[in-house]
Amino acid sequence: MKQIHYDKxxxxxxxxxxxxxxxxxxxxxxxxxxxxATFATKYGSVDNHFKVAGGEETTVPDGIAxxxxxxxxxxxxxxxxxxxxxxxxxxxxxxxxxxxxxxFSATENIETNLTTLVDFVQRPYFTDENVExxxxxIGQEINMYADNPDWxxxxxLIEAMYAKHPVxxxxxxxxxxxxxxxxxxxxxxxxSFYHPSNMLLFVxxxxxxxxxxxxxxxxxxxxxxxxxxxxxxxxEEEPVQVAExxxxxxxxxxxxxxxxxxxxxxxxxxxxAAVRRDLITKLMLDxxxxxxxxxxxxxxxxxxxxxxxxxxxxSSPQYAFSAIGGDTKDPGLLLERIKEEINAVLESxxxxxxxxxxxxxxxxxxxxxxxxxxxxxxxxxxxxFRGGDLFEVLPIYESxxxxxxxxxxxxxxxWEQLAVSLVVSP
Amino acid sequence: MTxxxxxxxxxxxxxxxxxxTKAFKTFAISLYAGVPLDESTVTSTALAPFVLRxxxxxxxETTQFRExxxxxxxxxxxxxxxxxGDYQIVQFRMDTINDSFVQSKESLLGESFxxxxxxxxxxxxxxxxxxxxxxxxxxxxxxxxxxAIVNDKIRYAAERCIEEMCRQEPYRLHPLGQRAxxxxxxxxxxxxxYTAWLNGAILDLYVVGDxxxxxxxxxxxxxxxxxxxxxxxxxxxxKPVTVQEVRTVEEKLDVNQGKLNMGLRTSITYKxxxxxxxxxxxxxxxxxxHSKLFVNVREKESLAYYAxxxxxxxxxxxxxxxxxxxxxYGKAVDIIRKxxxxxxxxxxxxxxxxxxKAMIRNLLSEIQDSAFELISFDFNRQLSGKDRxxxxxxxxxxxxxxxxxxxxADTFQLDTIYFLTGKGE
Numbered sequence: 044m045k046q047i048h049y050d051k052x053x054x055x056x057x058x059x060x061x062x063x064x065x066x067x068x069x070x071x072x073x074x075x076x077x078x079x080a081t082f083a084t085k086y087g088s089v090d091n092h093f094k095v096a097g098g099e100e101t102t103v104p105d106g107i108a109x110x111x112x113x114x115x116x117x118x119x120x121x122x123x124x125x126x127x128x129x130x131x132x133x134x135x136x137x138x139x140x141x142x143x144x145x146x147f148s149a150t151e152n153i154e155t156n157l158t159t160l161v162d163f164v165q166r167p168y169f170t171d172e173n174v175e176x177x178x179x180x181i182g183q184e185i186n187m188y189a190d191n192p193d194w195x196x197x198x199x200l201i202e203a204m205y206a207k208h209p210v211x212x213x214x215x216x217x218x219x220x221x222x223x224x225x226x227x228x229x230x231x232x233x234x235s236f237y238h239p240s241n242m243l244l245f246v247x248x249x250x251x252x253x254x255x256x257x258x259x260x261x262x263x264x265x266x267x268x269x270x271x272x273x274x275x276x277x278x279e280e281e282p283v284q285v286a287e288x289x290x291x292x293x294x295x296x297x298x299x300x301x302x303x304x305x306x307x308x309x310x311x312x313x314x315x316a317a318v319r320r321d322l323i324t325k326l327m328l329d330x331x332x333x334x335x336x337x338x339x340x341x342x343x344x345x346x347x348x349x350x351x352x353x354x355x356x357x358s359s360p361q362y363a364f365s366a367i368g369g370d371t372k373d374p375g376l377l378l379e380r381i382k383e384e385i386n387a388v389l390e391s392x393x394x395x396x397x398x399x400x401x402x403x404x405x406x407x408x409x410x411x412x413x414x415x416x417x418x419x420x421x422x423x424x425x426x427x428f429r430g431g432d433l434f435e436v437l438p439i440y441e442s443x444x445x446x447x448x449x450x451x452x453x454x455x456x457x458w459e460q461l462a463v464s465l466v467v468s469p
Numbered sequence: 470m471t472x473x474x475x476x477x478x479x480x481x482x483x484x485x486x487x488x489x490t491k492a493f494k495t496f497a498i499s500l501y502a503g504v505p506l507d508e509s510t511v512t513s514t515a516l517a518p519f520v521l522r523x524x525x526x527x528x529x530e531t532t533q534f535r536e537x538x539x540x541x542x543x544x545x546x547x548x549x550x551x552x553x554g555d556y557q558i559v560q561f562r563m564d565t566i567n568d569s570f571v572q573s574k575e576s577l578l579g580e581s582f583x584x585x586x587x588x589x590x591x592x593x594x595x596x597x598x599x600x601x602x603x604x605x606x607x608x609x610x611x612x613x614x615x616x617a618i619v620n621d622k623i624r625y626a627a628e629r630c631i632e633e634m635c636r637q638e639p640y641r642l643h644p645l646g647q648r649a650x651x652x653x654x655x656x657x658x659x660x661x662x663y664t665a666w667l668n669g670a671i672l673d674l675y676v677v678g679d680x681x682x683x684x685x686x687x688x689x690x691x692x693x694x695x696x697x698x699x700x701x702x703x704x705x706x707x708k709p710v711t712v713q714e715v716r717t718v719e720e721k722l723d724v725n726q727g728k729l730n731m732g733l734r735t736s737i738t739y740k741x742x743x744x745x746x747x748x749x750x751x752x753x754x755x756x757x758x759h760s761k762l763f764v765n766v767r768e769k770e771s772l773a774y775y776a777x778x779x780x781x782x783x784x785x786x787x788x789x790x791x792x793x794x795x796x797x798y799g800k801a802v803d804i805i806r807k808x809x810x811x812x813x814x815x816x817x818x819x820x821x822x823x824x825x826k827a828m829i830r831n832l833l834s835e836i837q838d839s840a841f842e843l844i845s846f847d848f849n850r851q852l853s854g855k856d857r858x859x860x861x862x863x864x865x866x867x868x869x870x871x872x873x874x875x876x877x878a879d880t881f882q883l884d885t886i887y888f889l890t891g892k893g894e
Contacts, residue, residue, distance in 0.1 A: 051570070074492035076837040122768060124758035129820070131827030134758075150834035151827075179771030186726040187774055187792050190622050295723040297616035335535035343531075344606060349613055370617065400539045407542030410566045414493050416838070469723060 044256055049434045052413065056434060057252035059260075063268045064240025066427070067259050069252040070419065078248030079148045079416040080157055082164050083424045085243075086236035087141040088214040089276075089359075095235050096272020103232055104223045105209075106181075106216015109138040111229055113181060115145065115164055117173050123163045132156040140210055141359055142428060144421070153250060154258055161244065161262055167233045169226035178221055185215050192466045196300040199290040199464030200366055204306040206286035207279040210362050238271040239263065243424055247416040278361055283308050285462040293469040300466040301377060302368040305455055311360045314430035319439055320451075321358055322405075324365070326443065327451045328354045330393050330401045331385065332367060338384040347377045359429075365455065374465055385456060392449045406440050475675075475847050476682045480689040482699050483672040486847060487682040488840075494570060496578045496678035497840035498563040498585060501848060502670035503556045503703060506639040511557060512611075512646030513654060513662035518548045518559055519607035520659065524593035524600065541580055542566050542573065546588075550644045553852055554705060554738075554783040557644055559670075561585060562841070567679055578680055579688060586692030589667070598660035608651050615648050619722070622889060626728035627790055630887035633718045634732035640784060672700045673851050677840035703852050707785055709736035712882040719888045727795035728889040731805065732788055735880045739782035740855035745865035746877035751780035752825035753874060754812060755789060759824050761808040762789065770804060772797050783852060787881055795890045802886065809883060815875035822871065829866050833859045 045058045057069040088108050094100040115136070116123045127134040132149035145164050149156045188194045198213055205211040215221075246255050285306050312320055332339060332354050342348045351369035358364075371377045412418045419433070426433040475486045483500075504514060528534040538544045545564035550557070565581045593600055619625045628643070635641045674693075676685050712734055737747040755762035755778030766776035776791040793801045811817075836842040836859060850856055857865075 053570075074490075077831075077835045122758070122764075124763075125820075125824065128757060128759040128824035128828055131831040133828065133831060148831070148835065150831050176771050180767055180774055183726065183772070183792060183794070184774040186794075187623075189725045192620050296620050297618075298613065335532055335539055337532060340530075340532050344602070346606065346609055349610060351617075370613065400536060404539040404543030406571065407544065407566050410494050410542070410570050411545065411564060414495055414840075 044253065047434075051437055052434060054413070054434065057256070059256050061239060061260060061263045063263055063266075064238070065259070065263060066243040067256060068243070068245045068423065069250060069255050070245075070247040071250060071252055072248050072416065075249050075416065077148050077150045077416065078153045078246060078250050079146070079420055080160055080244065080246045081144050081146045081420040081424060082160050082244050083142050083144040083242060083428075084236050085141065085241050085428045086143050086232070087139050088212060089140050089209045090236065091209050091212070092277040093235060094275045094277065096275075098235070100277065101231060101235075103228055104216065105212045105220035106214070107224055107228060107232055108143055109215050110177065110181060110221055110224050111232055112136050112138045112143050112145075113177050114169055114174065114229060115167065117168055118163060118166065119168050123159065126159050127156065130155050130159065132159070134160075138214055140214070142424065144424065146420070148416075153248075154254070157246065157255065157258060158262060161259065164237070165266060167230065167237075169229045171226055174224065174226050174229065178224075181215060181221055182218050185213075185218055188213070188215065190294065192294045192296050192300050195292050195294060196302045196368075196464050196466045197366065199292055199466070200302045200304055200462060201364070203287045203290040203462035203464055204285045204304070204364055205362065206282055208281045208362055209278070210359075235274060239268055240271055241274065243427055245420045245424055247419050281361065285460060288462060290462070290464045292466050294466050296466055296468050298370045298372055299374050299468075300369070301371050301374040301463065302366055303378065303461060303463040304365040304367055305457060305460045306462060307363040307455065307460070309361055309363050313360055315435075315439075317358065317360070317429055318426065318431035318436070321356060322436065322439055323443055323447055323451045324356045324455060326401055326405055327448045327455065328356060328365060328367070329404070330397060330448065331388055331452065333401070338388070341384065342377070342380060345380070347371055347373060347380060374463070378463065382458070389453065389456060393445060393452070395445055398445045398448060402440060402443065406437065409436055409440070474843075478682055478686060479699070480686045481693045483674045483689065483693065484700055484851065485682070485685060485689060486673065486675045487680065487685045488677040488843060489679065489681055490677060491679050492838075493678060493840050494567055495840065496563075496565045496567060496581065496676065496680065497844065498565075498581060499675040499841065499844045499848075500561040500585065500589070501558055501673040501675075501851075502561075502666070503553070503558045503852075504666060504670050506552055506555050506557045506642055508639070508642060508647075510662060510666070511642050511644075512650035513659055514557055514559065514666055515550050515644060515646040516607060516611050516651070516654060516659060517663045517666060518550065518561070519610055520599050520603050521588050521592050522548070523603040523607065525587045526591040526593060527587055529593045537584065541577055541584070542571055544577070544581055544584070546584070552640060552642075552644050552784075554707065555639050556703065556852070561589070578678070578684075582688040582692045590693060592663075594660075599656040599663075601656045604654065604656045604659055608654060611645055612648055612651050615643065615645055622722070622724055622726075622728055623790070623792065626730045626887060626889045627788065629720065629889070630730035630732050630788065630885060631786075633716070633887055634786070634885040671703055673848060675844040675847070677843055703854065705738070705740070705853070707738055709785065710734045710884075712884045715883050715886060717886045717888070719890060721890055721892050724889060724891050726792045727798060727891065729791045729793055729798065729801055729805075730788065730887045731883060732786060732885040732887070733881045734884045735785050735787060735877075735882075737782070737877060737880050738785045739849060739853040743873070743877060743880075744782055745862060746869050746873040747780055747782065747880075748829060748866060749822070749825055749869045749874050750812060750877040750881065751778055751787060752829055753817060753821050754778045754808060757825065757828050759821070759828075761811065762791070762805065765804055765808060766791055766801060770800070772801050772804070776805075783849075798888060798890070806883070809878075809881070812874065812878040815871055815878075817871040817874050822869070822874070826866055826869070830863055833863050
């Protein structure tokens with residue numbers, strides 16, 4: 044058991060790698076009643092074409108990582124939710140582009156619940172019948188998202204940007220793609236990506252670290268895993284330019300939704316370099332478009348944007364893009380005005396005092412996030428899978444310079460790389 | 470979790486509730502202002518906080534206002550407007566990091582109070598009323614928000630169901646007000662209604678963090694100094710409704726998935742001694758993934774991705790929501806009604822009871838870990854007049870058996886079935 048103390052944050056993290064390769068982290072929060080645990084695999088919707096050392100190259104149906112997540116909850120003796128409920132735990136799971144996360148939160152029976160979490164994820168049970176049954180449920184989930192304009196406009200943007208990279212494929216797949224999923228394809232994905240060496244367990248709350256490690260050590264030692272070779276994820280080459288400049292979908296909305304962003308040329312960044320690039324980019328976007336900027340206030344007073352106007356930056360070693368926008372009565376005019384205003388900032392650059400204020404805001408936001416066990420677990424795992432460390436963010440924020448932010452602005456804003464996605468009423 | 474740990478007092482006409490704790494890296498502040506939900510004031514009450522967030526005497530321009538929050542290490546500031554029983558509540562929130570984590574020259578708690586006090590009591594005034602451009606823009610903002618409800622079909626269907634069920638009561642009103650009223654609002658009459666609102670509202674101020682009641686009291690007197698008359702208490706004029714006939718409402722919109730919502734009436738409210746049985750009833754019916762609705766509508770029949778129920782103890786209503794293929798409407802209604810009947814018949818297993826108790830226990834215990842959850846729980850007590858700690862509620866839940874749940878089921882009567890369906894049908 045390794046202990047890492049973060050003095051400024053007043054937090055101590057404990058870490059151990061199990062013999063089978065499973066990474067286990069524990070963050071004790073003695074003042075907290077609840078324990079929150081996530082068990083994550085570095086496997087998400089983009090991992091649809093892969094090869095495990097010694098195995099065959101495989102392509103699997105769209106939406107299968109998410110389908111697998113649903114199916115893990117079924118055990119020979121029934122639904123695992125019932126077992127969690129008997130022990131007072133609230134359980135859930137989610138699938139993103141690059142990870143699948145199983146979780147629970149509970150205030151009692153922590154050891155039992157941890158065992159349940161680890162065991163159910165390490166015990167797949169797929170039958171022809173239960174796979175078919177799930178298609179109806181996920182079909183309704185897909186339909187629900189199809190009616191959600193925010194989801195539509197977001198995926199529309201990624202579809203406009205990416206021609207080849209599977210990030211443009213909806214995480215749940217389509218009714219047609221999930222129709223082809225069988226228990227065999229599920230087992231193939233399970234066996235490739237749910238090996239302990241591809242997974243991370245994070246426990247935060249009122250727990251004793253040594254007790255948790257002891258429990259997990261014994262639990263893992265009782266299961267036999269053969270050593271697994273490296274997983275190679277295969278991605279077709281993605282063109283630098285956007286696939287389409289403009290994408291439009293139709294849904295009943297009170298006002299058009301307009302989301303736009305810049306697709307970046309990627310350089311395969313990982314580890315601290317990637318974390319630093321992400322933090323700088325997010326700081327830069329906030330300085331450019333945040334709700335305290337002159338640009339934001341002008342567009343708000345012109346009634347071109349509303350409180351829904353926001354921005355984000357999403358990246359992996361193979362993709363990096365911003366998504367900016369919200370509801371607007373006139374997407375064309377909004378884009379025209381945004382371009383004028385952003386070009387003016389490109390000329391002037393950011394001011395030192397604005398930069399210092401934005402940095403303070405980011406540091407405050409980061410510290411506030413550390414109140415939430417859920418956020419800590421999710422963010423920590425996300426950073427770890429990228430080779431970064433969530434608890435080393437503060438020194439990075441403190442070392443960012445205005446020059447770096449101004450340089451990032453010029454690198455990111457390239458009008459040739461702009462894509463726009465709209466949702467408008469039929 | 471013994472008694473919720475808040476120390477209660479009064480200052481500047483407000484009730485003050487302070488929970489001193491070192492458990493969080495922040496100070497959490499909530500100010501609740503409640504007025505009776507009323508057609509004549511609902512819109513101006515909703516609009517006022519939008520105008521207040523645009524500028525104050527010290528920070529007249531919105532960019533200055535927001536820059537100030539950023540200087541306070543990105544202090545969180547926001548407000549929510551919602552209904553609780555027959556009251557319209559405006560809740561202002563601030564969330565500021567504890568100074569000990571940063572090298573701050575100012576006391577962040579003190580500065581947060583200064584800010585919140587200013588927002589509420591010293592708005593930007595021009596010629597004795599609000600700045601006209603702020604009122605005009607925020608009127609449009611509220612209008613857009615009201616119009617945008619339809620974008621989220623799940624929320625739209627839930628709100629429409631309540632609106633239909635409570636069409637004869639103030640509760641039909643949307644907490645953001647009525648679109649038709651917006652045009653008649655001017656800077657002058659809005660300023661008048663803001664003044665009346667501030668003088669008439671029931672005010673509760675909460676602080677959770679590393680502080681003391683004495684410190685908070687001083688800050689309140691300094692920054693909310695304007696003399697308010699002493700806040701009154703919330704009162705309830707709840708009258709149980711007897712349902713004569715289940716009413717079905719169908720609405721057509723361009724949707725892929727149908728939204729099936731139901732509204733139920735119960736005589737049990739938050740302050741009722743049977744409150745714990747109503748919580749258990751809702752938990753067994755549809756509060757969790759082990760509940761009857763999830764198991765029967767989703768797991769057994771694959772009809773839906775979500776199927777759940779909620780219970781609102783301040784209004785004495787229950788709601789059910791699910792998203793289904795439109796052609797499965799009849800089947801889904803039958804299955805859901807069958808679950809309601811099962812509960813009325815007392816078909817409740819020991820396992821359902823013990824699982825639901827464990828889940829409610831978890832929910833109530835988890836409140837401890839979130840400053841704003843602690844605040845919301847204690848505010849229920851101000852709202853209902855019922856003094857019952859989480860611990861006491863837990864003990865009550867623990868004592869509930871199938872008989873009590875069955876008795877609670879008898880008070881839940883289906884009132885309205887609302888179905889949002891596609892236009893293509």
